[in-house]
Every structure is written in C-alpha cells, then in structure tokens.
Amino acid sequence: MAVEETDTQVIITNPSDPNSSVTILKYGATVISWIYKGEEKLWLSDDAKLDGSKPVRGGIPLVFPVFGKCKDASHDTEPLPQHGFARNSTWQFLGQVTESPCAVQFGLGPEDVDQELYKKWGKGRHDFTLVLTVTLADDTFTTQIEVENTGASTFEFNWLFHTYYRVEDVTDSLVTNLMDSTCYDQLLATTYQEKAPMLSFHEEFDRIYKKVEEEKHIQIVDKGKVLVTLERENLPDAVVWNPWIEKSKGMADFAPKLGYMNMLCIEPGHVADFITLTRGEKWIASQKITPFGEIRVQTDIYSV
C-alpha cells in the first residue's frame, strides 16, 4: 500500500521504489523522515518529542502565522509564541489526492488549534484554512501549502518550511546561489549584501536571505557532490541555520550533542515581510527538493 495511516502518522511509500518513503506526523503535519533509495535525507534529533508535547526538533516543522517572535507590539501576531501555532497543532489527515506521483493532504483550521493559543492571534477573529500537500515522486519530494482566508477580517502572516537536512559533516557542506542576496544576520543584527559565492559553516549561523530570485536553485554541495537542489515557488526568503555548539547544548530536545555537525537547515519562506490576505483570498507556495543535481552557479551577473 502506498499510503498507510496510523493514529499518529501517515507513511507514503513510492509504489515504484519500496526503499523511498516519507513519514508525516499528524502533530504539526511535520514531515519527520524522507528516505530516498534507502537513505535518510532529513535530520531528526534523537530526543525530538513526537508525542505532541512540543514542536518536533528536526524534519520539516511548519511555521505559521509568524516567523520567530514578532517584536512589533502593535502587530496581531505579537502575542504568539516563536514560530506561531501550526507546528504545535494536530492537523487533520484529508487523505490521498493522487496516486502517481503519490500525494496526500493535511488540513488545519482554527478549531484544530489550542484555543488559548489561537486567541492570541488577532484576538481570535481570523478564520483560515491551511492545506498542506506532500508529494513523493520518483526523484523529487514536494511540500506545498495553501493558505485561505475564510473569514471576514484581513490578516497578515509569515510562512516557512523549517527544513532540517542531514549532512555527513557540516564543515564539508557548502550552500550555493545566495550570492548577491540581501542578508539579515540574526546573530549580528545587521543587514548586508552576501558576497560569498558559497556559504560554509564553522560556527553558529543564523541568517535570513531576502528576496532570492525564484530562478535560483539553492543547493547543498558536499565535496563536489550535490546533496540537495531546492526549487521554490512563492517563497522569496531563505533562512539558513546551524545552532553549533552552545546553542544546541541549550536545547533540551537536541541530541546527540554533536548532532549540529550532521544537520543544516535551509528554510524557504516568506518571512522578511508579511503576506496580506483579504476575505476569500488564497495564497499558495511550495518547495521542491531533488536529492542530487549538477552544480549550477547562478549569480545576478551570469548563470551557468
């Protein structure tokens, strides 16, 4: 069977390759595993809580309606906790939508969110439907989100796929095609133009790359081999994160303690500013991940 549902999760197996599968936890509709040809591609902490007691440390947590902690006291999302409420709500499994490639959907509405938490967003007046579609094709894995404003009040939100990739050694990993983008370094609290043709990782890293052109495919390259080619639709910003030693030590659910060496987050989103949806409007975005590729150098000046 290509799609198997248990009480807590949904597993999709590629009918043409039993060694390729995706596991999605209903809690947070969090993808917790993507195995391609027998190899796990996502990083999941050994101490990640999968029982709904806190957001999952690893896989692909979903960030909505706010990225980080909103610092603008007058904004609707300000009372919400870091990264909002989608990653810590249990989504409804809506079923399989296509057979080939195999795709499943999950839905979230205000009724699925802890009411105390939900009321922190615009005093509970925003009505919305989120539909997540997870598609496992032979050589690609796609997560797509549709946000619909089903209420009377206009709302503003951020979206982000907080994707944790598994890498063999992060000090050997390079990330391409963010050169020339405007970057906000969250650790230094400064904005500058990225000049490095490839990013490398030797210390804590937490940056938001803004308005990265859709034609640019962000890649993770390890010793000349492309581990990930990432295509984005409607997700102009990309957060790149590695907590390194001290920060990961401070996270109770982060294990093993040297795990930061084996992970790298590339998080496509719309976080540099808010998306506005008026009554009845819909917004759709997706990330498509290919676990290989040719190295492509795409700068603002030339593209190879």
Ligand SMILES: O=P(O)(O)OC[C@H]1O[C@H](O)[C@H](O)[C@@H](O)[C@@H]1O
């Ligand atoms: O610990 P969490 O709430 O899951 O956040 C984990 C990380 O998410 C993003 O990558 C942010 O840029 C980081 O600043 C944050 O530390």
